Amino acid sequence: MSALTLVRRRMSRRGSDEHTPRFIATPAVLEQIQREVAYAAETGSHIRVAGRGHTRAPMCRCDDGLLQLSRFTGIEEVDAVHGIAWVRSGTRLAHMARGLASYGMSLPTLGWPGNESVGGAVSIGSYGIGTGDSRHPSPVVGLRMVGADGSLFSIGSSDPRLALARISLGTLGVLTHVGLRCVPATHLRSRMTRGSLAAALRRVDAMRAHDYVEWYWSAHGDDIRVRTIDRRPRRIMAQRPKALRHGTARVRSAAYRIGDALPSARQRVPWRLIPERARVPDSVDSAFAWQLFADSDLGSLGYALPIAQLGDTLHALGGVLRALDRRYRVVVRVRYACADDAALSPAFGAETAFVHLTATHDARDYAEAAGEVFERAGARPLWSMPHEHHADDLAELYPRWTEFAELREGLDPRGLFLNDYLAGVFGLGEAW
Template identity: 35%
Template structure:
């Protein structure tokens, strides 16, 4: 089969905040075609970045040379029903993956909230769902296949080349092209999805108990009020009603449109922000749905936005949120979106924001056309004072020196990257700065 490679018409990320004009974009359908494109790029002394759905807000995929899109390299290749494991092609969108697994009687233990992203992109950036006892998506990976700069296909796991495995599981695309991931699954199941409102103080007081009692917990904080909306997801034997999926989709859509309307209005009339926060918080709680796991979609946002997110030590969440409330009030910041707080268990992957510690992840969204420096910068500074680690797909300005202090295996990753890709085939200017490397 002939490799589809065409001159690029330009590329932009989902939020419209990153744009580039690569010289070519290849769309391989086989491993051999991916190998050929990597070797061509290396032999011509050029660089290559893999693109997925474009949902990263940071310039991970920016290049003026070569893009490689895995949108034609998708699907589940094999299933081990006895061990409940599947090998999946990296271009597969998470929404399709969830459906394919359900057809096999399987599910993921936790799924990131946005299902339009690709498996490869979600792994590369350490993307996660929520559950104090559940890791991010990469924590469910038991094996990886990647193509290195020399064109070699490497299969790695915690038993087979464990250093490369733990480096590649969350690698920002800097070690090679991840072509496949083996995922540890669970039996397909149903979830009871419940929303309830409470004060921030009550939320923080009950947090430990809530995390013990419920499989998944997350909450939205309407920062100009003292109100949070808790969302919890629990495995249940109850059967969903016939209309439950429809009700869930309609309710989710109504909530998303409500957030959008609130944000649009308060952006133009900032004085109404507090009133809209209070109104919206009262309107979205007090519901319970029973759904098949495949039908649960926890993505609440409607429309495009940009976002900052840091993974904080879970024990620091309460003082950080209290300080954040005082900071927003002191600076007079008008926040158009609620803040989202999720929880992720520790893992062993070198560049995972959750490496060796349990995390509370605080996401701060804003409009793409909003002047966000004055908003994001002081909040990021607060998070960084508490050893917050940035989500790799989100906005941050940390240097290699700062990252080194946050990630104990940061220099180990840099050394391994040089061995795997000494000429920097998979680097771009952003990654070169991030890893304190010189582009050759």
């Protein structure tokens, strides 16, 4: 199944058939992207860009045109001396990791899934690439874009606009290339242990000493499961024959891709019957880093809040969920991110906890109750989730919101890159 069919299916599964765009273009070269944007500018129409279309909020909907970048892929330049790679924005994260590994490089950050595109993950501030992880800031050091008139522009690491433009929700232009800071490729070792919620909340710094940490809590009791990942020198892997080294990883990679293409089949697989070690390896080369997160789900709700508020918020959440119907079993996943300087980063200005909630039932009551708990704590909803915030409350949640809105208006005064949902988010009302 082609990536384009996949995006179409995903959009229609989300009830967006009435938003089928008038045209869908899948450019393979830069000039084609420029031509599509210039045509939209001339004809007064609108364009949204889609990477892989995973975002749940209706960000990729557009009645006019959709640019789908699944053919605009690959690593374009590598500066091995400074450890910088420029990647085309349609590249899937899993492919990017394999490409970087062939240069002996990997991203310094962990925790990103494999099926998303580089452009989508950066534009939306996805954990581990658009934002940083618990130990490193975002690896993005530069952006290249096609602006609203079809011309090219770049934002480099010393440009003060980088902090405004890094997470743009696709509203500043078509992101064509992303410059990524890399580190030498390593081997990754994952461990799952049991722990206690009270200790996890008390010992945040000790947990963050690992190269990566996430933990799972079932919203009652004190038991949690903690996953830590640590980097090891890559030569440990190199002692194994190459075919063996990559064989298992490739089979697993193929299985995940089938699961991605056939989500309904995947839902029917009784995951609990599959041993955890078969679902997620406990040791991989950084070329396959994303496989360590293959069983992680975005969940049905996702919020970011300062680490200092995590304990009180989780206790309040546990209390509210216990008061609801107990059939709604909820799993809470917590990860940490460094304070970020990107204007629209969920981790802007504070050491942050990313909290994802997954419920066994798609329950409105549970979502509303949990949403209220997080909103009262001043948490920022993750951009990929639909939410009901508008410009005024977003300006309170994001101190540099107005600066971002001004930059957006300066680069795209007509709103060529907006759709109804985003016009609402930016409070454009009738002006749109």
